Amino acid sequence: MASNPRKTAKKTATTKRSTITKSTRxxxxxxxxxxxxxxxxxxxxxxxxxxLTEADDAFLLQSTRQTMKEVFxxxxxxxxxxxxxxxQIKSSGVTLIIEQGCVPIGYTCYTLYKPKRMYWGxxxxxxxxxxxxxxxxxxxxxxEHARQLGCEAIDGHVQVHNEVAVKFWKSQGFEVVGGPTxxxxxxxxxxx
Numbered sequence: 001m002a003s004n005p006r007k008t009a010k011k012t013a014t015t016k017r018s019t020i021t022k023s024t025r026x027x028x029x030x031x032x033x034x035x036x037x038x039x040x041x042x043x044x045x046x047x048x049x050x051x052l053t054e055a056d057d058a059f060l061l062q063s064t065r066q067t068m069k070e071v072f073x074x075x076x077x078x079x080x081x082x083x084x085x086x087x088q089i090k091s092s093g094v095t096l097i098i099e100q101g102c103v104p105i106g107y108t109c110y111t112l113y114k115p116k117r118m119y120w121g122x123x124x125x126x127x128x129x130x131x132x133x134x135x136x137x138x139x140x141x142x143x144e145h146a147r148q149l150g151c152e153a154i155d156g157h158v159q160v161h162n163e164v165a166v167k168f169w170k171s172q173g174f175e176v177v178g179g180p181t182x183x184x185x186x187x188x189x190x191x192x
Contacts, residue, residue: 046101047099049098050099065080067125071165075183089107092111092121092122093113106123106134107122109122112149116152118149119156153189154174157186160183160185169187173190175188
């Protein structure tokens with residue numbers, strides 16, 4: 001999780017089949033629907049994406065602490081508090097919960113923040129879900145979704161001490177284009 005400098009980001013992602021906005025957070029039972037354009041069977045065996053609900057806050061906190069606390073604090077030099085975690089996630093335009101067999105295994109956040117660009121704020125998978133190709137399949141689905149929205153590039157940040165994530169994003173075709181600033185590298189992927 002990196003600080004999202006895109007404070008003025010557009011908060012709505014419009015697609016041919018649905019509009020997904022930040023305001024769709026609810027306390028209702030999580031909805032799994034093919035109306036989410038990047039929810040496809042190709043996301044992996046029994047892996048699906050659904051919109052974030054308020055009932056997911058405990059999972060967001062637990063999974064972020066488990067996967068990011070040490071590397072975030074080492075990179076940024078700031079304590080990763082529950083308040084900071086939720087502020088960062090809720091400031092994203094769209095947050096999706098990644099599930100396998102209806103059990104949350106991670107989440108991803110993105111924002112459309114200027115013409116033809118997407119800011120990918122987070123891709124967090126529990127350690128037990130890593131190394132099985134799930135992250136790569138989620139990336140492929142989000143790249144396609146970004147292209148459908150007319151994006152030409154995806155931007156993001158990765159903590160300098162998160163060597164696993166730096167290697168992963170480079171394997172996905174992202175390049176380091178700035179930093180380190182505030183403990184993070186700025187990364188970018190051009191969509192072709």
